[in-house]
Structure formats: C-alpha cells, structure tokens
Amino acid sequence: MTLSASVVGGSGFTGGELLRLLAGHPDFEIAQATSREYDRKTVGSVHPNLRDLDLRFSSPEDLESVDVLFAATPHGVSMRHVDAFFDAADAVVDLSADFRLSTEEQYDEWYDGHACPEYLEKAEYALPELNRENLPGAELIAAGGCNATATILGLKPLFDAEILDGDERVVVDVKVGSSEGGASAGKASSHAERSGIVRPYAPTSHRHEAEIEEYLGLSVSFTVHAVDMIRGASATCHVFPDGPVTKGDLWGAYRESYEAEPFVRTVSGGGGVYRYPEPKVVAGTNYAEVGFEVDPPNRRLVVFSAIDNMMKGSAGQAVHAANLALGLEETAGLEFGGLHPVGAP
Amino acid sequence: MTLSASVVGGSGFTGGELLRLLAGHPDFEIAQATSREYDRKTVGSVHPNLRDLDLRFSSPEDLESVDVLFAATPHGVSMRHVDAFFDAADAVVDLSADFRLSTEEQYDEWYDGHACPEYLEKAEYALPELNRENLPGAELIAAGGCNATATILGLKPLFDAEILDGDERVVVDVKVGSSEGGASAGKASSHAERSGIVRPYAPTSHRHEAEIEEYLGLSVSFTVHAVDMIRGASATCHVFPDGPVTKGDLWGAYRESYEAEPFVRTVSGGGGVYRYPEPKVVAGTNYAEVGFEVDPPNRRLVVFSAIDNMMKGSAGQAVHAANLALGLEETAGLEFGGLHPVGAP
Amino acid sequence: MTLSASVVGGSGFTGGELLRLLAGHPDFEIAQATSREYDRKTVGSVHPNLRDLDLRFSSPEDLESVDVLFAATPHGVSMRHVDAFFDAADAVVDLSADFRLSTEEQYDEWYDGHACPEYLEKAEYALPELNRENLPGAELIAAGGCNATATILGLKPLFDAEILDGDERVVVDVKVGSSEGGASAGKASSHAERSGIVRPYAPTSHRHEAEIEEYLGLSVSFTVHAVDMIRGASATCHVFPDGPVTKGDLWGAYRESYEAEPFVRTVSGGGGVYRYPEPKVVAGTNYAEVGFEVDPPNRRLVVFSAIDNMMKGSAGQAVHAANLALGLEETAGLEFGGLHPVGAP
Amino acid sequence: MTLSASVVGGSGFTGGELLRLLAGHPDFEIAQATSREYDRKTVGSVHPNLRDLDLRFSSPEDLESVDVLFAATPHGVSMRHVDAFFDAADAVVDLSADFRLSTEEQYDEWYDGHACPEYLEKAEYALPELNRENLPGAELIAAGGCNATATILGLKPLFDAEILDGDERVVVDVKVGSSEGGASAGKASSHAERSGIVRPYAPTSHRHEAEIEEYLGLSVSFTVHAVDMIRGASATCHVFPDGPVTKGDLWGAYRESYEAEPFVRTVSGGGGVYRYPEPKVVAGTNYAEVGFEVDPPNRRLVVFSAIDNMMKGSAGQAVHAANLALGLEETAGLEFGGLHPVGAP
Secondary structure: OOEEEEEEOOOOHHHHHHHHHHHOOOOEEEEEEEOOOOOOOEHHHHOHHHOOOOOEOEOOOOOOOEEEEEEOOOOOOHHHHHHHHHHHEEEEEEOOOOOOOOOHHHHHHHOOOOOOHHHOOOOEEOOHHHHHHHOOOOOEEEOOOHHHHHHHHHHHHHHHOOOOOOOOEEEEEEEEOHHHHOOOOOHHHEHHHHOOOEEEEEOOOOOHHHHHHHHHOOOOEEEEEEEOOOOOEEEEEEEEOOOOOOHHHHHHHHHHHHOOOOOEEEOOOOOOOOOOOOHHHHOOOOOEEEEEEEEHHHOEEEEEEEEOOOHHHHHHHHHHHHHHHOOOOOOOOOOOOOOOOOOEO | OOEEEEEEOOOOHHHHHHHHHHHOOOOEEEEEEEOOOOOOOEHHHHOHHHOOOOOEEEOOOOOOOEEEEEEOOOOOOHHHHHHHHHHHEEEEEEOOOOOOOOOHHHHHHHOOOOOOHHHOOOOEEOOHHHHHHHOOOOOEEEOOOHHHHHHHHHHHHHHHOOOOOOOOEEEEEEEEOHHHHOOOOOHHHEHHHHOOOEEEEEOOOOOHHHHHHHHHOOOOEEEEEEEOOOOOEEEEEEEEOOOOOOHHHHHHHHHHHHOOOOOEEEOOOOOOOOOOOOHHHHOOOOOEEEEEEEEHHHOEEEEEEEEOOOHHHHHHHHHHHHHHHOOOOOOOOOOOOOOOOOOEO | OOEEEEEEOOOOHHHHHHHHHHHOOOOEEEEEEEOOOOOOOEHHHHOHHHOOOOOEOEOOOOOOOEEEEEEOOOOOOHHHHHHHHHHHEEEEEEOOOOOOOOOHHHHHHHOOOOOOHHHOOOOEEOOHHHHHHHOOOOOEEEOOOHHHHHHHHHHHHHHHOOOOOOOOEEEEEEEEOHHHHOOOOOHHHEHHHHOOOEEEEEOOOOOHHHHHHHHHOOOOEEEEEEEOOOOOEEEEEEEEOOOOOOHHHHHHHHHHHHOOOOOEEEOOOOOOOOOOOOHHHHOOOOOEEEEEEEEHHHOEEEEEEEEOOOHHHHHHHHHHHHHHHOOOOOOOOOOOOOOOOOOEO | OOEEEEEEOOOOHHHHHHHHHHHOOOOEEEEEEEOOOOOOOEHHHHOHHHOOOOOEOEOOOOOOOEEEEEEOOOOOOHHHHHHHHHHHEEEEEEOOOOOOOOOHHHHHHHOOOOOOHHHOOOOEEOOHHHHHHHOOOOOEEEOOOHHHHHHHHHHHHHHHOOOOOOOOEEEEEEEEOHHHHOOOOOHHHEHHHHOOOEEEEEOOOOOHHHHHHHHHOOOOEEEEEEEOOOOOEEEEEEEEOOOOOOHHHHHHHHHHHHOOOOOEEEOOOOOOOOOOOOHHHHOOOOOEEEEEEEEHHHOEEEEEEEEOOOHHHHHHHHHHHHHHHOOOOOOOOOOOOOOOOOOEO
C-alpha cells in the first residue's frame, strides 16, 4: 500500500532532502511540495538532483489531503499552521523547533512565545534511538535539532550504563557545515566569507541545549563552530565522570545501547584513515557514527559523534520516525550508505 | 537469479566504488574483493562507507569462480592477467586503459606495448550511449576513460546530427577532481599542495585523446586541469562547425541522441542556480549532464558535459555495461540521484 | 613626500584590497575611505585584516581633497561622479568598467549607455605591461577587467613576436574565484551552493572580450567558469597560429616581452609540483604567471596565465599604474610575494 | 648592519616560511638553505612563492658560518646536531620540539629520550608574550608548538589576572589545518581523503599538553581535530573558574596582558562577519587573535584563540624571538597583515 505524503516548505534545504527521500521511498508517493517563492516552478529547478522528478511547487495555501505531511518551514511557522496541517493530514512530522520541547515554560525560556502550547505535550520527539517506543501511531512528531541529535546520540549510552547521571560536567564542542544555515544566504554565509573558516558562531546559549537538557537531563556547556563543509555536524563531548571508566566499559555501554540500532555505528580506534567518527563518512546518509577515548590523567572521557545535519539531524530522522509511526519497514528509503572518497560534502 | 561478482583491485578508489555499487545491486552478490596491500583486512577499514559490509579483502592470487569479474587495477595489470580472469569468470569488465583501443597500433601510439593484443578487437567499449548494441553477451568489456567519456557524451549528438563530421576544430578544456589520481598519494596530491588549485596537469597529449579519436573520429585539442574537488570531470568543448547552427538545432540534436537514455540529461539555460552541467550535481551518480550555447560572433558552439569520474566515468559505466551484457535491468543498482546542497563531493 | 589618497567604495572587496595596499605603501597616506552602507563604522569591522587601521568609513557625499582618488564602485557609478572625483583629486584611478574602452561605440556595444563619453578617450588603460609609456602623468586611469588582464598578459608576447596578428582562432577558457562576484552575496554565491563547483557562468559574450579586442586586436572565443577558490583568475588560451611554432620560439617571445617586467614570471615545465601558472601561487600578490606548451599534432599552442583577480586583476594593477603615473617607485607597496603552502586563497 | 642567517631544513613547510620571512626582512640576508632531498635545486622549485629568490639548497653537511641559524627539521634531529649548529652560528633558533621543555624528565615523559639534555635548561622558549624578558641575548631559542601557542595565548591573561591559578578544569578543543602535518604526505593527508574533514586526530595525550603544563602550570584536557584548511590553529578553551567572572573582568584582563603586545589582538563580539578570533583572518601573518564569552548558567568562560600555525605558531614566532634576541626592531619582517576575503588559506 502506498501512502501519500506532502512537504510544506519544499524549496529549502531540508525540504529538498525530504523530497529526495520520499521520491526514493518504496512506500510513499509525493502528493505535493509547497513553496511560496517558487510556486509553479519545477522542483528540479531548485534542487538539481531532483531534475527527473515530475513535480512542481504549489502554494502552501492549498494543502491536499494526504496520509502524512512533513513541514520543513522556519521556526515559528508550523505552530501557526498546525491546525491546517491536521485538517489535511492524519500525521504531521515537523522539522522545526516548534514542537521539540514538552512544556510552554521550557519553550519560552529558549524561544519567543508559543502559538499553540497545547500541542507541546502531544508531540513525540522523532529520534528513534531515544523515543522508539512512543513513535508507533504518533500523530505529531518533532524532528530534533541537528546539534542536539549529534550530542544526544554521543552521550546517551553513558546514561544508559549509569556512567553519567546528569550532575556531571560535560563540555560539548560542535563543528557544523553551512547547510545548517538554510537556503537563505546572508553576507556571513557567502562563499568568499565562509570558505575556510573555523568560526565560533554560537559561543554560548545555543538553543539546542534545551533539547539536550530535556532528553538527557543534563545541562551541557555547549559551543558551536562553523567549519568549511556543507553537510555535517560533529560533536566532541568532553565528559568528566565521577569515577574511573575504562575503554572496555565504554565499548560495553555503546554496544548495549546501539547494537540493535540500524543507523548507529560505533567507530573507535583501529587502523586506517577513518578511526573515529567523521561527518564526511556519513554525509548523505541517515547513519550516525559514535566513538570515544579515555584520558585517565585528566579523568576525562572524550566522545565523538558525527551525523549529516540534514539527514540524521533532520530529514532522515523525520522519515525514520515516520516509518516507525506508520508501521513501515524502519529503514525504508534510508538505505544509502555514503560515498568514498568524498570531499566537503 | 543472483549473479556472483568479484572485484580485483578492490582497495583503490574505483574498486571501492564498484564494491559500493555491487553491494547495493539487486542482482549481484559480491564473492570476492582482492587487495594485495590490505589482504585479510575488512573492506570497511579502507572504504568507511562500506563498514556494514561483511567482507574482507583476499589475495589476487586466488580468484574464485564467478559470473563476472570487475578489474580495477592500474593500467598494464589486466593485460597480464586476463587469461586468469577468464579462467575464473565468464565475463570480465576492465576499468583500466588496457582494452579501450581496438588495435595494437593505436595502443602503442599512446601507451607502452601491449601484452595480449589479440584481446583488443574482442573487447567492447563500455559506454552504452555509444555502443549499446554490442554489449549484450559481451565477454570482455572496457570501461572508458573519464575525460574521454565526458567529452564523447558532450560531442556525440553533434555527430549524430551531422553538425560535425570529424574534420572540424574542437578544443576540449577539462577540469577534474583529485579522485582521478587514485588512492596512491604523492606530494602533488597532498591536501596542502592540491587544495584550491587550478593546475594544468595535462597541457597536451593526454591519452584519452586516443579514445575520443577512435570513437568519434575526431582529433581534439585537449587540455586537462586539476581543480579543487574530489569527484567530477567537467568538459567544455569549444566547437567550430562549418556552417551556422542555432540553439534550436542543438536542442533537436541532443534530444534525438539522448531522450531515450536513462542516464543523460540535457541542461542548458533556464533559471535557477544550476543552469548548465555541473559535476557536483551528478556527484555519486551515474548521470551525465550535457548542455550548450551558441556564440554566433565567433561562429562557435560551446558544449558542456559533467560526470562523476568514478561513476559515469568508470565504475558506474562498468556496472551499466555489465547490466546490459548480462541481460539485467539497465538501471539496476545505479538509481542514486545525488544530493543537494553538496560541497566538493 | 607622502601623497594623500582616498578610496571611494571602500567596503567592497576591491575597495578593501586598495585600502590594504595603500596602508602598507611607503608613499601614500589614506585620507578617506567612503561607504554609504558602513558610514562611520571602522574599516576593520568590514575588512578584518585591517583591524589595526585607525580609520572609519565616511560618506561618499563629502569627498576630501587628495592627490589621488581610487574608485572601487560598481560599473556605472564612476561615470556619473567623475566630475566630483576630479573636483576632489588631481588623479583618478577607476576600477570599474566605465573607462576601459576608448569609444562610446565600443562601450554601447557591450554595456548600456555612457554618461560621460567625453572622458573615454582621455582615460589610460592601467595595465603597465601594455600601456607603460602612457601612464606617467595620466589623470584618469582605468584598471582592466581581471579576466581580460589574465588573457592579455598570456597572449601579448605572441603579438609582440608576430606569432599572432589578430586573424587567428583563439579559444580562452577562464576559471575564476568567488571574489570576482564582489561582496554582495546572492543565492548562487552562498557557500552551500557555490562550494565545489565547476560552473559555466559566462558561456559566451563576456564583456571582457571587448577589452581584449581593443587592446590586442583579437576577437576571442571566450568562456568563463566559476571554480572553488576565492581569489584567482586562470586563463587557458588555445591558440592556432598560421605556421609552426616551437617551444624555443615561445621562450624567446615571452622572455622578450617580460624579462624587464617586475610582476610577470614565465613558468613553463620543469620539475616540482608547480610547473605551470597557478592562481594560488600568486594569490595576494601583484604577480602574473604565464606559461605555455606546444601541441604539434593539433597545430596548437596552449598558453596559461594566472593572476589574483583582486590584485593584478584589479587593485594591484591600479596601484601599480598609480605608482607609474605619479612617478613613484614602480613596485612600491606591491612587494608581497605570496604564501606556500596555501589553500583556496 | 645586516646579519647573516641560514635555514637548516629549508624544503619543509616551516623552512619555506622562514625563508620567506628572512627574504623580506630588512636586517637579515640568507646565507644558506639546506635540504638533503633537494640539494642544488632552486628554492623556488619547492616553494613557488620564492621563485624570485636567487638561492639553491645546499647539503646540511656543510654549514656556513652565520650570525643565526634557524633549524626547521623534524623532531629529534636538532638535538643530534646542535653542537654543529653552534660551531656554525652564534645563535640557534630551533622550531622542533627538541628544546621546548626544561628538564629531561619532562621530555622523557612525552617524547623518547633526549640526546643532549644539558641544553634543555639553556634554551629559552620563543614566545615573546610569555618570555620576552629572557630573549635578549639568548643563544638557543625553542619555538613553541603551534597548538600550545594558541592555547597559551588564549589562557595567559586569566592567569595574569588571577582568574585561574592552575587547579581549575580546562578543556581545550583545537582545530588545525593540514600544513601542521608537514610536507611529507601520507595516505591520510591526500587531498581526496583529507578534504572536508572534521577528524579527531589527537583525541587525548597530545604532546603539546606538556608545554602548556610547563608554561602555564595547568593540566589541560586537550583534543585536536584536523579540519579543512591549510594554515591555521584555532583553540577553543572551555574554562571553569572558581568564582563568577564578568565580561568586563575579561576585557580588563586581556587588555592588561596584551595592550602593549604588537601581535595580539582581542576580538570579542561586536558587529560584522568576524566577531571572534578566526584563523583565516590571521593566515599568513604573525598575529594572534584572542576573544571570549561568559556562560553564567554553566559557570563557564569560553576563550577563543586563532593563529597561523606556520607563523605565530612556528616560523613567525621564531623570527619574532630572533628579532628580540638580536636587538632588532621587534616587528621587523613580520608586518604582513593578511588578506580579505580569503579562502582556506
């Protein structure tokens, strides 16, 4: 049985990624892709990798009736249109920050006032590795923030194994690519200004801290740098546990948490060029790579986590969650394994 | 029915690309991947995108019996082992230059002596857009050179439409990525020296001229530049036909040559950011993009052609040809359509 | 004796380059840098390499009296303000296209109507290798276009040595960096869209053809590609002379034309990694590198030329010409020789 | 008075940088550049930015008598040749790790046995911001490690102002370019494998921790990532002081430590694109940029520090120290201020 899907906000980067995934998905057919700016233009004129797709953007004012609606609009848009979304669709998967937090208080602390706080507690966080049991049948799903996703995936096994309980000091130093900024270019993201950078773009107070705090129960010292890649988020977590932890303990913990997960790989040492998680290895894929080292003199653990911010950190996570919500094969449409060699993908 | 396939020279860049394609192909199972250097190591330790593949390299001395053997060895190796390849396999697809030319004379003019010239006339050139009718049942197939492939695909419609007959002056200015140099790094291809370059690496006398001359009947003025990307070959052909040619003539010619071809797209003007062929649009895919403009004051046509040198220009072309040779679905295993946005892929 | 200089349009890329050069020049002091957008802001807040410069942008409405005024404004601005420029300054060096061509007819053919055509014949083309004898005492100087400069420098020795006379067929295939587009970013020049590209951005009819035609007397078949670098223009000229030309002939020609030129180096073969002109070798400098190969089977010469589009192709050329116009040491302020290794500069 | 200088190990990256600086230095003339591999070849054939330099490499066996010898050899070489260096030169500036630490015990803890431990206590650490008073007249000077230099410069004001005393927890997360690996390319540093990466290359136990511990008295939790640039080291220091610290406190501390330093700039917030230290801003220069933010909820300070690893982190630091040791103008030969815009420099 084929399900119908629409993408609201289809001309942006994550909207395009959703369209790419849905077009290659065995169980979905794309009913509609909306774009105010590109209304009536072909999808391929904006996303050149979709030139073979016979589809034109339509106005977000006229939503067709579908099984599932994916919203890839800027923060603050979905909350104002969610009723219209549910008029058109049985299930809504939102990629913005609008429904990621559980309470209005939390939302107000990090964002600027919520238009429909009553939906907050109904929404399910999309990350299957964290919330798998609540996804089947979910009607409103909120895909996580990319930096939060990388961090949560890196640290979660330490909580599962009770190496951390939430009171410890954890520094998270993130490096992200330019696609995180979205398709609307500004001066700071022009090629001439943004190439070759290591730029502290969120020294403190990044909003993704809120998700990490909610879903791990951990307050992190969080800093985000923009680096010269397009796709990718790499989180290095510097962790100071209360007692000694061996590398064997860590292997046990990560194996326990992730051995049944189809999209998480533990990569930690060994030979070859790629010995720890690297975002370019997972670019274009729904995989996350996690790894670690121990630093006994500093009583520190270093945890590395790498994802494609547009895939595992957004559109891929959304489709993965939709697969689980709708009872489809979990990995359907997400099998692409990435390229080698590959540049700044 | 599943066919068995092996990859000789599996640790190089095109060998890895073959393994990636075969692993995702519905009709093949990988029997063997050989590597002298990485014997017994996992394929994933060399090609990190294949970490989920449960396969180790084995020695090229012990070839298993398979339906088809793909050889991704340096130039000059296959010609010395082709008998052993046929002892092991019913069909051989070679990615080196060893069997691309038809006669020993041609080979000797551009290379250094052939070990088994008797195979030259038996071999079929892999490019389906050029040689589709001879591929079914072919036993020895030679995948074309990447720069030659880009050039041939760009110019072929001009011959089909008799806009060119081979006596005209054609300048081909090619820009290629670093994967063309293969996995063995030298000083000139270190990151510090090779980043950010526009480097004339083959000002004249590039060997791919031989293929172009053989298959188009055209002697081209050929120059290749290395630029800062990993995958990709972009050929700009400056063509001086005898008489006037309109853009409409060109649209007609390219449509006629390629409208039935599943892997060639004509992209020529229009709106948006990507108005002509660009290699990053087709990176990771088996697609070629071709396009053109007319320059009446100079009585010139400009033809653009972009491919992924490792895919349409090598491993993808090889699998495409194997599909046709073995009677499989032509596009099987080659459906990946590429990413957007994407960097220097 | 110190001369006073101002930069109109100081917040753009070439404006910043002028300010950098003037700040390090032994004979100039910067009187004023204008910017409408950044009025009263520090120069260092826009150009971070000039943070130590104690200077704020001022309005272009209030021009101070100076010895020389450099105008780095978009095409079409200087022609409307040139009288005001001369009210303020004894000499004007313009970096736009407004005064590059000699006659209104030529200008109208390639651009859109000139506001003060009477200045066209008074203006001197800035390129000293072409026009050295007319620069001393010049009052209005027009810095050449970057792509034209690279092309002219590459081809000029062939005219000097009478290898070409202007009737031959010459294809010029140019590769340029993103700084050529200027500081105003659009969607096509965002980092995510522009990274890793080989993009045909001017397939035909590039306006710099006009300068090449005027100053060399040659109609060129000209195509420009955008590639992944910030600074740099690389011109590959495919030349078809009437008779045979040896590499020795070329060495003689280039030596004759350039051995006395302080900013042109001939690089053509030899060992090492950098055997032909490469833009990254001259990035940040006022040097041009030129080189060549012969292709007897195709009766072709291939000429390579590489410059930094913002330096030799714009601001450096402007200061070089100003040095000559004002009787200063020719190389003053332009001694920086570049970096190695260096990336996509 | 001109001083004579030689560079031992002149064909490597930092050796080339020394030659570049010495060639442009008003008080030095280059007597000799040694290279075993490139003996008798021109310096310009290895370092294309030095093509105008009339100098050939000579053998390190025959050292000429000079005022100062700069050694840019791999770790472990200088310690075996230091007597020969002093036979040839009055002063020696070593860029390797051989003389950076004060005692044999420290050296043995981090490296593998010292050949001449008696020199360790005689050597002066080159970083003027740390050791200015001991440099005049120094005979053996050890240029610091690049990552250590970035870190020390970032954190030193916190010690000067007694915000830190050495017992606090400090995480240092470093991002470096490929020139740090030197001119000898391996597989991991080939363009195809190293482009576009965020690679944890020293998760723990980086040797530069030793220098930081010695010169700041602080044990740091140190992790180094390789990113896609050529030049540059960026250190982000996550600092947890004992009591509250305001941004005003930090401005005071950094001003106090650095207002008299010619090569350190504090950049911390404000408008524009470049609001915190970024390595590309200082690429090619001897400048360091430092900056900071406070994160009260996490009781954290975040300190950013950016240098060019080959300049302030190596050759520039060496020349700066030599200037001070020999009584020259401190900034002589080091005035280059960098480029804008610029890519991955």
